[in-house]
Amino acid sequence: MDLSPILISLQTASAATVITFFLGVLAARWVFSLRVRSLKITLDALFTLPLVLPPTVAGFFLLYLFGIRGPIGAFLMEFLGVRLVFSWTATVLAAVVISFPLMYRSARGAFEQVDRNLLYAARTLGLAEGKIFWRILLPTAAPGVISGAILAFARGLGEFGATIMIAGNIAGETRTLPVAVYSSVMAGDWATAGFYVAVIVGIALLVIGGMNYFSSRGGRRV
Numbered sequence: 001m002d003l004s005p006i007l008i009s010l011q012t013a014s015a016a017t018v019i020t021f022f023l024g025v026l027a028a029r030w031v032f033s034l035r036v037r038s039l040k041i042t043l044d045a046l047f048t049l050p051l052v053l054p055p056t057v058a059g060f061f062l063l064y065l066f067g068i069r070g071p072i073g074a075f076l077m078e079f080l081g082v083r084l085v086f087s088w089t090a091t092v093l094a095a096v097v098i099s100f101p102l103m104y105r106s107a108r109g110a111f112e113q114v115d116r117n118l119l120y121a122a123r124t125l126g127l128a129e130g131k132i133f134w135r136i137l138l139p140t141a142a143p144g145v146i147s148g149a150i151l152a153f154a155r156g157l158g159e160f161g162a163t164i165m166i167a168g169n170i171a172g173e174t175r176t177l178p179v180a181v182y183s184s185v186m187a188g189d190w191a192t193a194g195f196y197v198a199v200i201v202g203i204a205l206l207v208i209g210g211m212n213y214f215s216s217r218g219g220r221r222v
Contacts, residue, residue: 001192004172005180006199008088012176013156016095020152023096024103025145029133032111044108051101055161058097062166066093090167091174095156102155106148110141143214150214154207158200 027047034040050058066073066084076082084090114137122132138145160178167174169183177196184193 001195002171002180005175005177005196008091008173008175009157009177012088012091012095013153015092016099016156017149017153019092019096020099020103020156021149024100024148024152025107025138027100027104028107028111029137032108033129047104048101050097051105055098055159056165059094059162059165062090062094062097062162066090066166085166086168086170086174088167088173091159091163091176094162094166095159098159098162099152099155103148103152106151107141107145110144110148111137113144114140147211147214150207150210154204157203 027043031040031043031047034043063085064070066076068074068077068083068085073084076084084093118136118140119132122136127135157176158178159176160182163174163176164179164182169175169179175183177200181193181196181200184190184196
């Protein structure tokens with residue numbers, strides 16, 4: 001039994017979650033603090049777009065941008081000698097793009113639920129916006145933000161469409177659990193496919209439990 005897809009998926013989802021956490025929280029804070037409604041709506045639509053696009057379409061855009069002939073991929077290859085496509089880094093990139101909207105929307109929703117009177121009081125007391133964010137907004141919204149990170153981890157772990165487009169199906173390097181399930185079924189190896197499916201389902205149940213736990217903590221806090 002090849003266990004490398006499990007390790008690759010866990011590594012990919014973990015790395016993607018760390019990146020997505022900071023990007024999602026920063027993007028949510030930015031949109032949350034905007035006062036121009038039209039700009040807020042535009043950015044919200046842009047940040048949410050990968051959530052509603054088919055993953056293969058998102059993968060197409062990634063391949064177009066980061067392929068060796070794409071604008072970013074060609075630059076990386078020519079000046080840095082880095083080939084991003086069909087590498088483990090590409091699996092992380094795909095997971096980040098697909099899971100980012102979940103982290104962003106969870107963080108923004110958590111920020112929106114914070115009592116704004118707390119923020120107004122802090123500003124009245126002369127606290128800088130940075131301190132208000134780190135000392136009041138983020139700690140108060142922590143249960144929702146953590147739930148978003150857990151959900152982003154699960155989404156990154158289960159990503160298939162964009163991954164197969166930009167990272168391919170290279171055994172021991174880019175073959176994640178969902179890709180391994182597909183490969184096993186195509187090869188007629190239902191036993192191996194069933195094992196990988198069981199692992200994914202087990203992790204998904206743990207994720208749901210974690211989300212429910214932090215959501216209930218948020219509810220009690222309110």
